[in-house]
Amino acid sequence: MTVTVRFAPSPTGYIHIGNTRTALLNWLFAQKNGGRFILRYDDTDVERSRDEYARAIAIDLDWLGVKPDQVEYQSKRFDIYARSVEQLKRAGLLYPCYETAEELERRRKLRLARRLPPVYGREALKLTDEQKAALEAEGRKPHWRFLLPNYDSDPFVTRRTEVHWDDLVRGPQTVDLASMSDPVLVREDGTYLYTLPSVVDDIDLGVTHIIRGDDHVTNTGVQIAIFRALGAEPPVFGHHNLLTTVSGEGLSKRTGALSVGSLREAGYEPMAIASLAVLIGTSESVIAAADMAELAEHLDLAGISKSAAKFDPAELDTLNRALLHEMPFDRAAPRLAALGIDGEKAEPFWNAVRGNLNRFQEARFWWQIVTGDLPEKPELDxxxxxxxxxxxxxxxxxxxxxxxxxxxxxxxxxxxxxxxxxxxxxxxxxxxxxxxxxxxxxxxxxxxxxxxxxxxx
CATH class of the missing domain: 1.10.10.350 (Arc Repressor Mutant, subunit A)
Known part of the structure; x- marks a missing residue:
């Protein structure tokens, strides 16, 4: 079995350092295990997805050193999802529901008032064909829910149904399907929510390991049930902690907080970003790895903390300086040449100035000092x-x-x-x-x- 992982961003904005953490953990895991890395754009949200964001994601990943073995777009795979929908319908595991959002909210409040769990009561399963036809005659279109396997013979009498998995990061995990509502997989307009295309793609593309943020832990029990309903064995899961800003705020593509593009434009080295994104919030010391091979040696998914980690750009500055101060001339030479720094003086110049640099681009300033005229006449008493x-x-x-x-x-x-x-x-x-x-x-x-x-x- 070839280890196969995937990074599945939605191209609705620029990826930030939190998204990058997921991509890098998957990429390094694949490299460490001789596996494959799939870049899969989850672009089923046709209104918000943009080609420009997809291109930017590809550029950012390439700059970081992440080279996909395969690239897929969910927007080009609707036929595959449609076949899976029909398979679940034929098995009686996908059923139509006609409630409006307001009706569902009223039912939720009523259950809470009765001190019952606010889960969907499967009322739609009781609808007769005539009732369905009447609702559709009113102009209602159904959304489709997946029938969770949390009962014996009567779907209205649920029982505790535990789903277990051994998480690569968090260890043994258990979810009770009886505590959950049947998830909506298909909206009224026929578009898909995240869950169904994700599972279908993971099956079709042969994904063996899913490494993602721990905000998806609660989804995992449902997804495992869908994998099995479609006749597939679930992959191995690993849920890493999330990154926040120094003040503890969540990262957002919409705000552009700590986006890879902004960090690149600020002059940070890709390995400084990769090193901090991967090693922060783990049992490993945060070091400035010179390349991906060295960083992979420090990858230990089981050593990732279960608590969120704060991404401090000040730490990024420290790592950036360390990388520049240790960078050999042969690695720096092409970039120096691009700055107009070459010739027989280039190597001794680099060895002289690298220990004083915070950003690589600062070498151009010192080259002017060494070979050109001073920006201004020094003031001496x-x-x-x-x-x-x-x-x-x-x-x-x-x-x-x-x-x-x-x-x-x-x-x-x-x-x-x-x-x-x-x-x-x-x-x-x-x-x-x-x-x-x-x-x-x-x-x-x-x-x-x-x-x-x-x-x-």
Whole structure:
């Protein structure tokens, strides 16, 4: 059996970090088990689904390193769902109901007043053919409910019916079908609710493991019953905790909160996002994994907490810096070239500045400092100005190497008596125009004698 997982976003907005967590957990699980990853767009909501969102989701996943083995659209699979609907109808497991929303709400309140569970009472099963015809003559169209297997012979006498599964994240789980209403699978207008297409697709596409947010736990018992009603063995389930904002708010595609696109535009590295999205709220330490293979080694679904985890962008900043500071030149080189940073100076430049970067794009600023003109003339008081001019007179002769900075500053100390910040800060300002930045010992070599001398005030 080939492990097969799926990520099933609705293309009704841009995916946020919470959606991304689900996608990454599935992708890494497939990679770790030599399996397949299906990207399935749950786009049956034709009014809200947009091609632009589907394209954006594909771009975001690709940027993160998630490469689907198969892509499907539910909007192209209606014939398959229709056949399953007919199969359930023939088996007497899908029955028409004609109640309006207002009628259902009245019944719910009445049951609550009688201290009864507010579940659907299956009144529609008592309708005769004549009554159904009369209702339809009034213009009513039926919605269709799935008859849960929570009774012996009389559907109006339910009994405790436990559905069990061993959850990959949460361990042994139990749901009592007698505590639930028969779910609506088909609306009055003939469109499908989430549950039916999802189960039918999982069967048809050979999904073996369903890894999703724990907001779906309550759906699982019903879905297992539908799997079996359609003659299929249910997949293995795993329900991970959800991510929230730092303030504890849920994430929403509609608000764009922490969307992958916005994080990408802010300059974050994909592996910083992936590392935090996967490892936060688990028993694993949150580390900046260099690639997906390393991140997969830290995947432990059973180690995921049952409590929601707060996604803090400040942690993302820390991981982003760690990735940049450790990034080797061969990995950075193509991106540096895209910024116009190449040639023989590119590698020593990268090694000099990477430890000072928060975002990769900042390398362009330092390249301008090293190879171009300073953005603005540094401001030095009279004493520092005199000091810097004397220091420049002491510059060692070429060629320069890693010892040049040490030799130069030692000569300056001996000649001027300055040391510490009083020595280094005026030199840094004169050379770079910035009060902070990369180590000057490395930067000086990249700048070279000609560019350095050009900075003499």
């Amino acid at each position: 009279e004493q520092d100005l005199a000091f810097v001019r004397e220091a420049f007179d002491l510059l060692p002769a070429a060629p320069w190497d890693g010892q040049t900075w040490k030799n130069w500053t030692e000569a300056i100390k001996a000649a001027t008596g300055r040391k510490g910040k009083n020595l280094f800060m005026p030199l840094r300002l004169a050379l770079t125009g910035q009060p902070h930045g990369p180590e000057l010992a490395q930067l000086l070599v990249v700048m070279g004698p000609a560019k350095t001398l050009a900075r003499r005030p």
